[in-house]
Amino acid sequence: MDLLGQLVEQICLGQQERVRELVREAIEQDMAVTRILSQGLIPGMDRVGEKFQTGEYFIPNMLLAARAMKGALEILRPLLAESGAKAVGKVVIGTVKGDLHDIGKNLVRMMLEGKGFEVLDLGMDVSPETFVKAVDDSVDIVGLSCLLSTTAPFLRDTIVALDKAGLRDRVKVMVGGGMVTQKLADDVGADAYGQDAALGAVKALELMGGAR
Amino acid sequence: MNGKQRILTALRHREPDRVPLYIHAINEKPIILLTRDLIPDLPDPEKTFYDMTDGEKFKMLEALFVVHEHYGVDGFTALEFGHEQRVGPEAVRDGWGVEYQLNRFGLPVARHHPLPERGDLKGYRPPAPQKENLLLLLAAKARFQDRKAVFWMMRGTFVLSWRLCGMENLMLKMFDDPDFVHGIAQMTFDYNVQMLDLLVEAGLDVLIIEDDIADKNFPLISPDQFKEFINPYNRRLVETAHEKGLKVIRHSDGNLWPLLDILLDTGYDGLNPLEPQAGMDLKKVKDYCGDRLCLLGNIDCIELLPEGGPDEVRAAVRQAILDAGQGGGLIICSSNSLHPGVKPENCRAMFEAVHDYGQYPLRL
Numbered sequence: 001m002d003l004l005g006q007l008v009e010q011i012c013l014g015q016q017e018r019v020r021e022l023v024r025e026a027i028e029q030d031m032a033v034t035r036i037l038s039q040g041l042i043p044g045m046d047r048v049g050e051k052f053q054t055g056e057y058f059i060p061n062m063l064l065a066a067r068a069m070k071g072a073l074e075i076l077r078p079l080l081a082e083s084g085a086k087a088v089g090k091v092v093i094g095t096v097k098g099d100l101h102d103i104g105k106n107l108v109r110m111m112l113e114g115k116g117f118e119v120l121d122l123g124m125d126v127s128p129e130t131f132v133k134a135v136d137d138s139v140d141i142v143g144l145s146c147l148l149s150t151t152a153p154f155l156r157d158t159i160v161a162l163d164k165a166g167l168r169d170r171v172k173v174m175v176g177g178g179m180v181t182q183k184l185a186d187d188v189g190a191d192a193y194g195q196d197a198a199l200g201a202v203k204a205l206e207l208m209g210g211a212r
Numbered sequence: 213m214n215g216k217q218r219i220l221t222a223l224r225h226r227e228p229d230r231v232p233l234y235i236h237a238i239n240e241k242p243i244i245l246l247t248r249d250l251i252p253d254l255p256d257p258e259k260t261f262y263d264m265t266d267g268e269k270f271k272m273l274e275a276l277f278v279v280h281e282h283y284g285v286d287g288f289t290a291l292e293f294g295h296e297q298r299v300g301p302e303a304v305r306d307g308w309g310v311e312y313q314l315n316r317f318g319l320p321v322a323r324h325h326p327l328p329e330r331g332d333l334k335g336y337r338p339p340a341p342q343k344e345n346l347l348l349l350l351a352a353k354a355r356f357q358d359r360k361a362v363f364w365m366m367r368g369t370f371v372l373s374w375r376l377c378g379m380e381n382l383m384l385k386m387f388d389d390p391d392f393v394h395g396i397a398q399m400t401f402d403y404n405v406q407m408l409d410l411l412v413e414a415g416l417d418v419l420i421i422e423d424d425i426a427d428k429n430f431p432l433i434s435p436d437q438f439k440e441f442i443n444p445y446n447r448r449l450v451e452t453a454h455e456k457g458l459k460v461i462r463h464s465d466g467n468l469w470p471l472l473d474i475l476l477d478t479g480y481d482g483l484n485p486l487e488p489q490a491g492m493d494l495k496k497v498k499d500y501c502g503d504r505l506c507l508l509g510n511i512d513c514i515e516l517l518p519e520g521g522p523d524e525v526r527a528a529v530r531q532a533i534l535d536a537g538q539g540g541g542l543i544i545c546s547s548n549s550l551h552p553g554v555k556p557e558n559c560r561a562m563f564e565a566v567h568d569y570g571q572y573p574l575r576l
Contacts (some may be wrong), residue, residue, distance in 0.1 A: 014387070040232055057434075058430060059383060060386055060387065060434065104427070106380065150551055150552050167472045183515075
């Protein structure tokens with residue numbers, strides 16, 4: 001198997017140390033950093049997402065793979081910056097006001113990074129005003145996570161706040177989380193709904209026009 | 213039949229005089245809205261229990277009992293009280309050293325975990341169960357005598373373990389340090405088994421092992437990890453509780469289909485709360501294992517109880533009884549807690565519909 005194929009496989013297995021070795025090897029071989037990313041790491045995380053959606057992988061496997069990806073990005077990021085490579089898009093993400101559950105949001109962040117997005121994670125219990133403040137010209141998508149039905153009204157409140165701030169036409173809004181359904185996503189006026197973390201990242205890419 | 217007889221008969225897969233009604237958990241707001249015509253001067257429904265004065269807390273206890281008495285609810289859930297200390301305006305710490313942030317509805321969410329690494333176990337002393345923390349159970353037994361079945365909500369191995377070391381960390385430790393995960397699980401089991409002695413002494417009827425292990429799509433960990441790290445400890449709890457003469461219910465949110473055979477093999481008497489949105493279709497579950505597991509739950513608290521109307525709720529209760537009531541083994545309950553978003557008129561409709569449609573022999 002060639003080096004990039006090994007990288008895909010080792011990301012999928014979540015073998016952080018092996019992934020870092022392979023990335024270093026690729027750099028030593030003068031492989032373009034964008035190629036390492038787009039043909040090694042991202043396909044690796046894509047495969048993880050697929051396995052998650054088919055029920056072969058579970059959250060712990062995703063965490064392991066994301067840790068390996070993070071290890072690789074630590075090496076690659078300075079080189080990516082030097083090369084002037086651009087992220088697929090930028091997503092601002094957080095759990096809505098009142099919601100203190102973050103594992104789902106963290107998984108979405110990991111899967112988005114795995115697709116080459118830049119992610120600004122605002123954390124938990126994020127007020128509509130904080131989301132609005134975080135949206136500048138560089139932001140393409142706002143991702144809202146919500147586990148509890150009691151905090152669901154803040155999905156709508158956040159989208160309304162973006163609208164009032166004149167930002168709604170400029171950014172796409174994605175929603176997801178424990179109690180969110182496609183129906184609720186439609187009701188609150190979101191542009192996309194991710195049934196799970198992997199699908200959320202796929203939808204984000206679709207919102208960007210499938211660009212990679 | 214009284215409520216306790218009704219619940220225990222359904223748990224034995226026989227038909228009681230009617231389908232039993234149960235509340236697994238209920239928040240402050242619905243308690244107040246359901247009883248404010250019956251009890252004067254209840255606290256503001258937006259106030260959380262943590263922010264109430266001692267006098268208001270006593271009133272809430274009375275209101276909670278009245279919900280069960282007035283609406284003919286057959287089972288009462290008790291849980292530990294007094295094991296938490298306030299450590300900030302919006303935070304509490306339990307006897308394990310786990311700190312929780314309170315959301316605006318007073319729901320505590322674990323934020324600080326005392327045992328993230330193996331080294332943290334050194335010098336750590338787990339708490340011992342305290343009889344005085346069974347206050348709610350003792351009060352319920354005194355109030356209802358043996359007229360209602362009293363349930364105890366015991367946190368299971370997965371929930372206690374992740375609270376101690378953090379959920380993502382626990383999941384990664386299953387790969388990195390399996391012995392550590394087993395060590396934590398054993399510690400939680402030891403606590404729970406000691407607690408069982410106190411509960412039996414206090415007259416408990418039904419144990420609920422509350423151990424959320426799934427989201428609406430999938431289990432949170434793989435079935436193999438579940439079998440290795442979690443279920444053996446819960447299984448020993450079930451066996452110990454059975455030896456002590458208790459019935460045991462398994463509570464977990466989410467889609468449990470991938471784990472259902474393991475749960476069946478573990479020997480639980482019942483399963484709760486059967487979330488429709490997570491694929492836990494009542495009829496499907498009944499057909500699959502209704503002869504082995506009593507089913508408690510399924511009346512949708514995500515969309516129906518907050519947004520539907522009383523007629524729709526009555527229809528849902530009737531359908532649930534049609535789908536799973538024949539022969540016993542069904543206890544009607546919402547698909548999770550009666551949270552602050554549910555409409556009181558819908559709760560009333562659910563309670564009343566069980567009395568209207570649930571009489572055995574069923575004539576629907």
